[in-house]
Amino acid sequence: MSGLLIKDWKLLKRQGRYYGMVLILVCAMIFVGSKSYSSFITSYLTFMISMFAISSFSYDELDNGMAFLMALPSGRKHYVQAKYLFSFLLITGGWLAGVVIRLVLFLMRFSLEEYLEILPEEPVYLMVCLTYVGCTIPVLLKYGAEKGRNIVFMALAVIAIGVFLTAKTGLYFVWGMFFRWLSQMPPAMLFILSGGICALVLAASYRISVRIIRKKEF
DSSP states (O other), rough: OOHHHHHHHHHHHHTHHHHHHHHHHHHHHHHHTTTTTTTTHHHHHHHHHHHHHHHHHHHGGGHHHHHHHHTSSHHHHHHHHHHHHHHHHHHHHHHHHHHHHHHHHHHHHOOOHHHHHHGGGGGHHHHHHHHHHHHHHHHHHHHHHHHHHHHHHHHHHHHHHHHHHHSSSSSHHHHHHHHHHHHHHOOOHHHHHOOOHHHHHHHHHHHHHHHHHHOOOO
């Protein structure tokens, strides 16, 4: 499995210039960003890093690469394990970088006390991206990188339309009460709840992915 992790790391290094520009853009926020806009730092960096975890499937499929990878001694299950481990390490690393950059912003321009006030929202970005990638990987394995991305995009569009229509109906009141209830929860309880949901999604996603990859023909 270590060889599969090295492969993805080498692919990431090939995109180093692009992600370097993203990092420079995020660092520029330290000098020009406002306090209310600072959430962009952590959320954007975490999301952009998670996109590479998804795009790595496209590199694997180039020149019938999946057939070659599935023929390796590591086996299909180890391929799935490597993908989930690499995605987790990559997204967590990007999130930590965003947290550190945002902390530096507050230390340079505001105060540590103000950062501690918004600290509970930081893990939310990590859990949202991990959940998103966890829901996406089985789709990519089932339908392929290109078709799978289109399916995920359509699913997100349907969710967005559903949220919009909900906002125009009486159901918005119900959702509003739900989110107000969440906002009133202690940060520790909210973290445990969201972390538990994220862990359940990733566990279910992994089991589904292993079942898909074992049955799929390349």
